[in-house]
Amino acid sequence: MFQIIKNEWRFLVRSRIFLGISIAFISIMLLSVFLGNYQTQKQAQTHQNAKDHVRQQWVSIDEMNPHSAAHYGTFIFKPSNLLSNLDEGVNSVTGNVLRVEGHVQNEIVHSEASQMQAVSRFGKLKPSLLLQYIVPLLLVFLAFNSVSNEKQSGRLKLLVLQGAKPLQIILAKTLSVWLYGMLLLSLILFVYGLLNLQSLTADILARTGLFFLSYSLYYFIISGLTVFFSARWQNATLALTSMLGIWIIWTIFLPNILMSSVEKWHELPSRNEFQTAMKEDRSKGLDGHNPTDKRSLALKEKVLKEYGVDSVSQLPINFDGMRMQADEDYGNSVWDKHFGNNRSVLQKQKQSFQLGGIVNPFISLQNTSMGFMASDNLHHQEFLLQVENYRRVFIKMLNDKQTYGGSKTGDWGWKIDNAFFKSVPDFDYQPTQISAVISKYILDVILLFLWTILVVALIVFGTKKIKIV
Amino acid sequence: MIQIQNVSKSFKSELAVQNLNLEVNKGEILGLLGANGAGKSTTINMLLGFLQPDSGNVSINSIDTSKNAQDTRKLIGYIPENVNLYPYLSGLENLDYFCKLAGLNYSKTELEDYLTSCGLASDAHLKKVSGYSKGMRQKVGIAIAYAKKAKVYLLDEPASGLDPLASNELSLLLQKLASEGATIIMASHDIFRVREVCNRIGILKKGILVKELNSKDVSANELETLYLKFMQN
Numbered sequence: 001m002f003q004i005i006k007n008e009w010r011f012l013v014r015s016r017i018f019l020g021i022s023i024a025f026i027s028i029m030l031l032s033v034f035l036g037n038y039q040t041q042k043q044a045q046t047h048q049n050a051k052d053h054v055r056q057q058w059v060s061i062d063e064m065n066p067h068s069a070a071h072y073g074t075f076i077f078k079p080s081n082l083l084s085n086l087d088e089g090v091n092s093v094t095g096n097v098l099r100v101e102g103h104v105q106n107e108i109v110h111s112e113a114s115q116m117q118a119v120s121r122f123g124k125l126k127p128s129l130l131l132q133y134i135v136p137l138l139l140v141f142l143a144f145n146s147v148s149n150e151k152q153s154g155r156l157k158l159l160v161l162q163g164a165k166p167l168q169i170i171l172a173k174t175l176s177v178w179l180y181g182m183l184l185l186s187l188i189l190f191v192y193g194l195l196n197l198q199s200l201t202a203d204i205l206a207r208t209g210l211f212f213l214s215y216s217l218y219y220f221i222i223s224g225l226t227v228f229f230s231a232r233w234q235n236a237t238l239a240l241t242s243m244l245g246i247w248i249i250w251t252i253f254l255p256n257i258l259m260s261s262v263e264k265w266h267e268l269p270s271r272n273e274f275q276t277a278m279k280e281d282r283s284k285g286l287d288g289h290n291p292t293d294k295r296s297l298a299l300k301e302k303v304l305k306e307y308g309v310d311s312v313s314q315l316p317i318n319f320d321g322m323r324m325q326a327d328e329d330y331g332n333s334v335w336d337k338h339f340g341n342n343r344s345v346l347q348k349q350k351q352s353f354q355l356g357g358i359v360n361p362f363i364s365l366q367n368t369s370m371g372f373m374a375s376d377n378l379h380h381q382e383f384l385l386q387v388e389n390y391r392r393v394f395i396k397m398l399n400d401k402q403t404y405g406g407s408k409t410g411d412w413g414w415k416i417d418n419a420f421f422k423s424v425p426d427f428d429y430q431p432t433q434i435s436a437v438i439s440k441y442i443l444d445v446i447l448l449f450l451w452t453i454l455v456v457a458l459i460v461f462g463t464k465k466i467k468i469v
Numbered sequence: 470m471i472q473i474q475n476v477s478k479s480f481k482s483e484l485a486v487q488n489l490n491l492e493v494n495k496g497e498i499l500g501l502l503g504a505n506g507a508g509k510s511t512t513i514n515m516l517l518g519f520l521q522p523d524s525g526n527v528s529i530n531s532i533d534t535s536k537n538a539q540d541t542r543k544l545i546g547y548i549p550e551n552v553n554l555y556p557y558l559s560g561l562e563n564l565d566y567f568c569k570l571a572g573l574n575y576s577k578t579e580l581e582d583y584l585t586s587c588g589l590a591s592d593a594h595l596k597k598v599s600g601y602s603k604g605m606r607q608k609v610g611i612a613i614a615y616a617k618k619a620k621v622y623l624l625d626e627p628a629s630g631l632d633p634l635a636s637n638e639l640s641l642l643l644q645k646l647a648s649e650g651a652t653i654i655m656a657s658h659d660i661f662r663v664r665e666v667c668n669r670i671g672i673l674k675k676g677i678l679v680k681e682l683n684s685k686d687v688s689a690n691e692l693e694t695l696y697l698k699f700m701q702n
Contacts, residue, residue, distance in 0.1 A: 003569045007555065014557040153553035158610075161517065161542050162570035162617070469519045 004172035063415040073101030087128035089375025143226035145236035181219035214368035217448040224455035285330035321402030357447035364444035470652040476525035500667030508676040509656035546614020550626035556599035587612040604635030
């Protein structure tokens with residue numbers, strides 16, 4: 001088998017057309033890695049500058065009422081992810097700036113896609129675009145006549161007469177085409193690793209390893225299927241047509257059809273519905289800015305009783321701050337309910353979409369590619385959750401200061417000094433570790449393995465019927 | 470060495486070979502003459518073990534080709550009408566590759582000796598096969614079988630398309646192989662070449678062996694007359 005693989009590679013190395021295409025393609029791939037890396041670094045720098053600027057503004061507040069500061073708020077910038085250099089997933093459309101303030105949970109805005117001059121169907125020139133769409137096409141073009149050419153030229157007879165078994169020939173041809181895909185994949189990861197040598201962590205290496213595994217399996221599926229068709233069909237054109245048909249169905253039609261179906265089965269509320277429902281639920285709770293609100297009055301009675309006083313002016317604390325926090329707590333529970341519902345729907349959508357991998361391994365590849373590169377919706381939701389948790393700590397600190405900082409109820413002119421603002425912690429994003437989310441992608445990896453086994457079975461059992469003459 | 474006993478083979482309802490009986494001994498060259506569709510290639514493919522006879526037995530060195538094809542193939546060298554080698558490899562590299570597939574590791578000198586023995590000029594050994602003539606490719610094809618130490622050579626229309634010089638070289642080479650003990654079956658349309666090279670000649674018509682004769686017993690003209698007579702009737 002090694003001799004056949006070696007011979008196939010001799011052909012690849014000696015073919016000027018192939019070498020030309022390979023050099024051109026590798027140049028584009030390397031360009032995509034360099035550009036992606038440059039963009040990621042530039043974005044990281046821009047975000048850091050913006051983050052520093054916003055933080056500087058915050059810690060420079062001389063004196064301010066805590067509740068005014070809660071409305072003044074701050075901004076959080078979604079940190080650029082080193083891994084998204086390989087697959088930016090949903091990052092370009094989800095937005096990357098979030099305003100954090102009291103009473104409201106704002107939506108993340110300023111997506112890259114919204115600011116692009118031209119939005120391509122396939123997204124930006126990222127390694128994932130080439131690895132998911134173009135490399136499989138190259139493998140198909142390399143493999144479609146690998147066996148049929150041997151048959152038509154009569155060499156297959158000679159090979160078999162020399163002792164090579166048809167199964168060996170087909171497996172060797174599959175492996176030699178697959179190795180070409182692996183070479184391109186390894187080259188991209190190697191250059192990416194070299195460019196980011198100092199930033200590599202165990203988590204990044206583990207994620208990259210899993211990314212490599214997913215693509216390896218997918219390339220084997222594509223190479224094996226193409227060589228199998230090349231062996232089974234009587235002519236190469238039929239094998240090429242079959243595989244191009246499969247490529248189109250797998251990469252263009254099925255993902256769209258399945259996603260649309262999944263969105264119908266597990267429907268998310270529209271933005272308008274979501275906001276209306278939030279507003280409605282919110283209106284049933286306590287209004288922090290309205291002291292005559294029924295629930296505010298009930299809270300006041302409860303607090304007065306606790307402190308054993310008759311009026312808020314006798315309280316040793318500022319009841320306004322307490323009311324604001326109660327408003328905040330209620331708002332948080334409303335948000336938890338609606339956002340939780342959305343998360344649950346998104347989770348169901350993801351699980352159903354993952355099952356699409358049963359009929360389409362490309363779906364499993366896309367899921368793992370984005371997932372392992374931390375650029376899928378799951379990681380984005382995790383970021384939003386961290387921001388919301390920070391917002392709650394941030395606002396509670398301000399409300400607590402208003403309540404227990406020494407001011408009296410109704411004293412809206414009371415201010416705190418700069419030392420307090422400096423003591424409010426900045427948002428510190430904790431990247432999601434792969435160990436915490438790997439279980440979410442196990443199904444995709446299993447499906448890719450099952451497809452690989454299916455292709456091997458096709459080759460092993462299907463080649464028994466191959467006609468040598 | 471080669472025995473074909475009461476062999477019949479049909480494709481769908483079309484009879485390709487009918488009750489064929491042939492025996493070729495060691496050192497003997499049998500020529501199979503016949504028009505297209507006479508059953509020459511079917512007979513060769515049954516000897517190669519790529520086709521199974523519907524009835525009868527095909528054996529090489531007393532080994533049944535339909536039951537032990539892997540074993541009989543080790544004894545066979547096959548030279549088709551067009552020896553399609555790998556065009557991006559040189560003659561030497563092609564020979565080396567096919568030998569390695571058969572588990573034979575020869576040194577460069579040994580490979581060159583095989584090519585030279587089969588009539589390929591030494592200055593062509595390292596040239597890419599894409600630049601070879603048909604005759605040169607035939608020589609590499611024979612060298613592959615020769616290096617494999619084949620006991621049986623099966624040639625399917627080997628002289629077709631060769632220029633007279635190359636065709637003559639092929640004849641001499643086959644005679645040399647037979648003198649070394651090889652058993653050869655050569656299917657061909659070329660009456661004169663078959664008469665010149667082969668010890669015995671079989672004429673096939675619609676899958677039936679209509680005549681078998683010693684080449685020494687007929688002149689080229691007589692063979693042609695006989696062949697045409699069988700083909701026309």
